[in-house]
Amino acid sequence: MNLTTKTALSAIAAAVLGTLGSPGSASAAEVSWTQWTSAVAGNNGRAFGQMVADDGSSISVSYSGQLAFWDAPGSNSFWQDGGGTYTSAAVDNGPGDSGMVALSRLGTRTLTFSQSVGNVFFALIGLNAVGYEFDQDFTIESSGxxxxxxxxFSKQITADGKYRLTGSGEPHGVIRFVDPVTTIRWTSLADEQWNGFTVGTYGAAPVPESSTWALMGLGLFAMGCFRRRRCATA
Structure with missing residues (x-):
């Protein structure tokens, strides 16, 4: 195999690896936020909603735990964005008027999804120093x-392996859970007047275009040629 051919194959292989490792286009950062459709307030409150993926499929979301009040989609939007509060490199769009669930008391809460969901984003209003303690690891994506x-916001990992989110002032923003989940459990660490949340995720993963498949095929061919070459010269 001459140097020119090896250089060309190297370039193809690198391009394919770049394609496979790419996080996706900007459109992949569009988040489908839960549309909360019904709720019952109280110490044993419930709330129900849906996230609609880009392919039209629906993911059911249910909340159980203390519930102070809720905001139905299109009624009052509490999700005013002061500039980058709910958007980031990972999130193109804030919750808008999709609704909200408000909490006010110490206690444990549970979110349940109808299927395993990756890239779950959890948007918050006014958490302050009260803090939440989650059973799932997360990253802080934005605040403002x-x-x-x-x-x-600040994050701490507790001695018993929980993931604590606390605030200074009245922070608003978005965290993202690291692993796919079917349930999220967390504890509000103290009473307060109220704080609010909603959840969302990306829509359906985009299907690679035909040109991408062709590039992948060329890359596999290139890597196969290199492997055969190494075997022949060994």
Missing amino acids: PGHLGSGS
Whole structure:
């Protein structure tokens, strides 16, 4: 195999690896936020909603735990974005008028999804110093001013392996859970007037275009040629 051929095959292989490792186009960052359709307030409250994926499929979302009040889609939007509060490199769009669930008391809560969901985003209003303690690891994606004021988030991992999110001031923003989930459990660490949340995820993963499949095929061929070459010269 001459140098020119090897260089060309190397370029093809690199392009394929880049394609496979790419996180996707900007459209992949569009988040489908839960449309909360019904709820019952109280110490044993319930709320129900749907996330609609890009392919039209629906993921059911249910919440159980203390519930102070809820905001139906299109009624009052508490999700005012002061500039990057609910958007980031990972999230193109905030919750808008999709609705919200508000909490006010110490206690444990559970979110349940009808199927395993990856890239679950959890948007918050006014968490302040009360804090949430989750059973799932997360990353802080964004924070900024919102409906109740402004502030910032911090994360700690507790001695018993829980993931704690606390705030300074009245932070609003978005966290993302690291692993796919079917349930998320967390504890509100103290009473307060109220804080709110909603959840969302990406829509259906985009299907690779025909040109991408062709590039992948060329890359596999290139890697096969290299392997055969190494075997022949060994």
